[in-house]
Amino acid sequence: MTDSTPRRRVRAGRPALSREHIVEAALSVLRAEGLSKVTMRRVAQELDTGQASLYAHVANTAALHAAILDELTAGVESERSGTWDNRLESLLFAYSRVLFTYPGLARSALVLRPMGQHTLRLIDRVLELLLEGGIAPDRAAWGVDLLLQHVTATAAEHAPPAPGERADREGAGTADASLAAAIREADPERTPRVAAMACELLSGPHEVRESWAIRALLHGIAGTPVRGAEAAPF
Amino acid sequence: MTDSTPRRRVRAGRPALSREHIVEAALSVLRAEGLSKVTMRRVAQELDTGQASLYAHVANTAALHAAILDELTAGVESERSGTWDNRLESLLFAYSRVLFTYPGLARSALVLRPMGQHTLRLIDRVLELLLEGGIAPDRAAWGVDLLLQHVTATAAEHAPPAPGERADREGAGTADASLAAAIREADPERTPRVAAMACELLSGPHEVRESWAIRALLHGIAGTPVRGAEAAPF
DNA sequence: ACCTGAACACCGTTCAAGT
């Protein structure tokens, strides 16, 4: 907004570097080649400059990834009709879809804790829906974290390797499969319950489990007092 | 396992390399220098060999990290007395303590999904306690995931930078602080609820929030039917 | 079958020097 006169000197058509341009370039690299290629070097190359130039606008690689995720969060919206809890679920699913599209980003998100404007909007919207559902403000405030954490962690866990993200012979994609194998082959002596309940542990398509999880979270958030040390009624 | 030997005393007479020796060496590097130093090169150096040698016993770096975490999980146990839910909470806290000690490991755990014998034991124990609490088996089976996911994600989010894990001027440690700042400075126009509830959003010491979260999860798991598509009663 | 040195193909970040 400050520079209305782009001084394109070296090479025609090359605008001055800016945080905005950098994030834009990073996004295009992300879409084309996956998060593993969103490196300072690769993004700088995309902008026809040296990697060192980016550090004037972005603190480090983690900050760049956080900025990307916040940008992608801009498009996350809930359905406009339906009950509050259905709209909330659709909002979380929309966010989940972004994270599943770029699993590497989901994996970083828990650490990055991106707090850009779009992420704040998302938090605000979740809060709004929880309050609309009549959930006590103090429980709603603590519940937001729980809901977004769950969605993010789930994407990090279950999302397939994705575009250019090392789909090796045994990448992150087989994590689910090897987990299933480990549970199915559980020793009935050492881990009797896992062995006995292998079926239940591995049952259900992802969507159904996810829907259950969100309902369980809402149920727990709504029904668990913040102050009282007394046990919740089971 | 004996540790706290500053110099490589491991493989004194250079016995054959084995997966066990490698994990042991990796653990000692972890304890001394943090996860970021648990690299194929550094561990190989610890064993006085070339990095390529490790690949005969460990698939890749991720597998090595998973093996380490499973090993650390061996010591995780619940208190022996108290109500089932208090014992469960103590079990989760014990696991949490391991993850908080090596935050980098927590950060990887969601992706790694380590499924060694000790992790299976932990799952078995959680299942046992849920069933003891009278929670329906199908809900308990799906609930285990939710509980362990939460603990892991929380450690990944909130754990401080730790030993040798890049405690830079703006490492992962300030994530919490910058998040707090972002919420406190939230624009009342764009994000009115975040601005209005900043206090509630940021309130409470970690332990209290964590205890609330686990109670909320248990409450939700116990009270949310797996099959029924009907909304849970709020 | 296991072990090894060396190489390949990358990283993030810093810094002195330019403009």
Place this chain on the structure above:
DNA sequence: ACCTGAACACCGTTCAAGT
């Protein structure tokens, strides 16, 4: 103030050659 090339200090993984 911004930009740059070059360098520093690392990575994971592969591979041909050894034993």
